[in-house]
Amino acid sequence: MNPFENLQALYAERPVILAPMEDVTDAVFRKLCRSVGARFCVTEFVNVEGLLRGCRNAKRKISLPEGDAPTVIQIYGSDPERLAEAASVAESAAPTALDINCGCWVPKIAARGAGAGWLRNPAAMVAMAKMVVQRVALPVTVKTRIGYGPESDMPIVDLARRLEDAGVQALTVHCRTAQMGHSGAADWSWAARAREAVSIPVVVNGDIKTADDARRALAETGCAGTMVGRRAIDHPWIFREARTLLDTGVECAPPTWDERIELCKVHLAANVEARGERHGVAVTRRHLTGYLKGIPGAAALRQRLVVTDSMQGCYELLDASREQVAARGTEAA
């Protein structure tokens, strides 16, 4: 299968995709999500200037360990020529596809014309995408928002058509404007309208927090796939839960307390191996509140975990909690 057919085959599976998230969706987290049902993942966004300078962080972000597939590398920048050059550098890492970030709302990025800044000038966005498409042999995809805000007429539907004409192979729509940031509700109907206008796969993103949300988002929009961001940080089991519901129509059981504790340990160990003990423990903390949700004594356990810098110390706390939970002789509801 060539890379274009491969990508289309992935969308034919109606995927629930792990969203690109800076400082979250690194190789460790992608592997962890795959262990609980994710299949298709996107890297954190990679700055094109960093990539072209050969900066260590950018190189780390595009390096895909064995087994880290299918994974799409996402890049961002404001200069079409630099984006096209960086895309060909990222291509050497052999990702499934290259995604261009046209949705980041953060002012220091969007105000400089990168990310959602492209939405201020849809014609320039399309010309840029075309340039990138022409420069690489891999499929190119775009992730964007419905508009910059507050347009009376959102550009996303016309933009979808023009991006398809430019050779873009799939489009992810975060169903908010850039000005909304992460506030307000995502309006999935825009993904439906974009989907109706094109024949490339459209992925609906925004506020998918449960398996049933994924099911509804696909049913309401007719999109090829869904993409999950923030919920995965706290509850990566959403991939298994959504996949099961979509494939069988039946809800799967939530993770047991034992499984929750085990995932904390696996994530800690993997981050410590990748980043060293202090940093590895620190970056795992943001996930632990979610992973431990609902287990008896979780609040006290979390308070102790946030002041524990060693992996062994964290393991001891988690093992003690596991024993307490086992002593209760009951399981997660």
Ligand SMILES: Cc1cc2nc3c(=O)[nH]c(=O)nc-3n(C[C@H](O)[C@H](O)[C@H](O)COP(=O)(O)O)c2cc1C
């Ligand atoms: C911590 C964080 C980092 C993010 N980084 C990126 C990024 O690098 N590239 C991108 O396209 N979107 C990024 N996003 C946006 C998400 O991919 C997603 O579009 C958004 O969170 C809405 O989906 P959700 O409601 O499932 O979280 C980020 C979001 C969060 C919360």
